[in-house]
Amino acid sequence: MSAYEAIILTVITASTPLLLAAIGELVVERSGVLNLGIEGMMVMGAVSGFAIAQVTGSAWLGVLMAMFAGIAMSLLFAFMTQTLVANQVATGLSITLLGLGLSGLIGSSFVGMPGLKLGYLNIPGLSDLPVVGKLVFGQDPLVYISIALTIGVAYVLKRTRIGLIIRAVGQNHDSAHALGYPVIKVRYACIAFGGMTSGLAGAYLSLVYTPQWIENMTAGRGWIALALVVFSTWLPGRLAAGAYLFGGVWILGLYAQGMGLGIPSQLLSSLPYVATILALIVISTNRRLSVINTPASLGQGFVPDR
Amino acid sequence: MKKLLTVAATVALASAMSVSALAADKLKVGFIYIGPPGDHGWTYQHDQGRLAVEAKLGSQVETVFVENVPEGPDAERTITRLARQGTGLIFTTSFGYMDPTLKVASKFPDVKFEHATGYKRADNVSTYSSRFYEGRYVIGQIAAKMSKSGTAGYIASFPIPEVVRGINSFLLGAQSVNPDFKLKVVWVNSWFDPGKEADAAKVLISQGADIITQHTDSTAAVQVAEEQGVYAFGQASDMSAFGPKSVLTSIIDDWSAYYIDRTEAVLNGTWESTDTFGGMGDEMVGMGAFENMPADVKAMAEATTAAITSGDLHPFTGPIYKQDGSLAAGEGEVIDLGVLLGMDWYVQGVDDKL
Known part of the structure; x- marks a missing residue:
């Protein structure tokens, strides 16, 4: 394997969990809901995915279970914020805290077990091609799912009637309600989708990235995903670019260190964040661009007047 | 009533x-x-x-x-x-x-x-x-024997004396076997982030390291080594379960005796403020089983462990040169405790700058 190939492969693994978690949150925020519970849903996905994979011996069942765990956590959030109209920021934070605590409890008997790893795709012939073989046809399946999800979300939001309804609900829930759209139901569905992809991101950590269960193994990735959604100005294509930029800058920082260039490691560690802030500044200087896609009802609770 | x-x-x-x-x-x-x-x-x-x-x-x-x-x-x-x-x-x-x-x-x-x-x-x-560094000297020697590329990768947490001491001790151990041994260091600026630790391990392996060791807290690096077919060492506890084919040995921290001792001191009313810096001789540092290596390497590791335990060998015995080429300890001279505790310089051969 050449060095470049190795770099790209490492970048893909580092970026995929961010992309998975962020693409769901993008849909949630497009529907006008701010869910700060990504970290909690992710870590629950990680622990349930790992646990089920260990018990059943099937990594795929683990992935499925991780999606369900993410959805379950997100439905709790949806019930609190949509049905009971609780504050979304406070509820989201409590979902994160609940997830971190509960996952530690569930996972305590799985600590210290080497895990199952989801295999790499292997298409005879194609995966062995020089240069592109392993990069294009030899990734783990979740990488393809993350890309398919990104394309799917972009298509649905932009080109379909469902996407139009989601955006309408997020822009102005009163108008959407007056037009007869079921605001709360749409938001429930979007929140559940966000939970599912966060669960997948968790499964990526415990079944692909580092196949084991360790408490708190998400280590703040949910928050980075949240920042990426804002960074992308709620556009899926930019979100994917942002996730790969973040992962890429991070891995290149490690490379620079390994090459002994003598750049302070603290500076290199902060580079992904610096890059994100710079990109945000560039985006926000273009007023039109930053305002046009921002869901106007973001974070506001909706109580139908009758 | x-x-x-x-x-x-x-x-x-x-x-x-x-x-x-x-x-x-x-x-x-x-x-x-x-x-x-x-x-x-x-x-x-x-x-x-x-x-x-x-x-x-x-x-x-x-x-x-x-x-x-x-x-x-x-x-x-x-x-x-x-x-x-x-x-x-x-x-x-x-x-x-x-x-x-x-x-x-x-x-x-x-x-x-x-x-x-x-x-x-x-x-x-x-x-x-x-004195974790005593264990690092042993694994440094093993690394030099087992490495084909002559380069090891070291995943480090924060640039504090404890970590720098470990890096130096590892390299001194390796150089005692192969004077040209090289060490690449990657700092992840975290004690605990399995994902980052795994990334760092992958990066080091792709840059030619065929032995991975880490001064961070999770088992992630060991798993990457196992998957990519290079050797690794367990840190803090026995990690052989995570790398049955890759883990050569583990440095094991054993706090039990100290904790029992200090608790008893409080119970008896004999507790007083002390400074303890215990090593293999005090059973505070132990080595895991020596696995996946030929008998001669195992014998060498056991001999070194025994020599450190008995006090015959101190890993920081001169001649030791700093990275800039200046002499840190002359022939037969042992670096004193104060310098060890505040260590903020690399020995010669580390491919990194502090």
């Missing part, structure tokens, strides 16, 4: 008092952890020490622990809370708890504190640390 009530009240009061008297008899021992006890590394070993105290002195002590306590203001709050709850002895088990521990200790002169890996003490604050 009134009499009955009085009797009931007296009984209730008496039983409440006996419960509190029972609780007061037991010494409460508190532990502050930087990570979860389930990290299977650093915190895991401290928790094993706590369990050993319970097993040995369970009738006289009660232990409590708080996990995932960030270094900084949160630590001060947590330590204060433990002290206020009547804890008689508190172990704070990470370098960054140093100032919070001293601050709280000054407010609770009757509570005894034990701070791991720090260097500031007070009348009621002891410090203790382990």
